[in-house]
Amino acid sequence: xxSISTPACHPERRHYAHGLCPxxxxxxxxxxxxxxxxxxxxxxxKRMESVQYRARMVQYSFAWKLRTKFGISVKQYNDLLTxxxxxxxxxxxxxxxxxxxxxxxxxxGKVRGLLCNTCNRAIGYLHEDITLMKAAIxxxxxxx
Numbered sequence: 099x100x101s102i103s104t105p106a107c108h109p110e111r112r113h114y115a116h117g118l119c120p121x122x123x124x125x126x127x128x129x130x131x132x133x134x135x136x137x138x139x140x141x142x143x144k145r146m147e148s149v150q151y152r153a154r155m156v157q158y159s160f161a162w163k164l165r166t167k168f169g170i171s172v173k174q175y176n177d178l179l180t181x182x183x184x185x186x187x188x189x190x191x192x193x194x195x196x197x198x199x200x201x202x203x204x205x206x207g208k209v210r211g212l213l214c215n216t217c218n219r220a221i222g223y224l225h226e227d228i229t230l231m232k233a234a235i236x237x238x239x240x241x242x
Contacts, residue, residue, distance in 0.1 A: 107119055107122040108121075108122065160172070160197075164200070168200050168202055168207075168209055169207065169209075170200075170209060175200070175212075178209070178211065178212055179198065179212060182198075182211065182212055186198060186212065186213050186214035186217050187201070187210075187211035187212060187213055187217075188213060188214075188217040189214060189216070189217055191214055193214045193215065196215065198212035198213060198214060199212065199213050199214070199215060199218040200212060201213045201218060201221065203226075204226065
């Protein structure tokens, strides 16, 4: 008579092999099997080379970033872009090579507008401090 032992990983599940439940055993096999790993690498490489896949992933990651970091949707971003006529809220220049950055209040998290990379960095380097910005304006206005 064969005794049934409990798995080391999940005691409430039935024993499968190597002291593991079926799900943990399958997971272990996938991670350690050279044939499975090579097949997965080929499949992933083929998928990653697909132009449609990369385009879809770019759209997905952009939507995910908007949702998680700023709490807005792609539609809200596009509405904001349309309301600014597709240009930076400060310098009024369009940014063709990349999307306009989302400027937001770091304390409240509220989105203020869309900025080009240069204006967004300028505000960031001055730590969103209005007195520093006024001092910079005063400095630039002085005759040398």
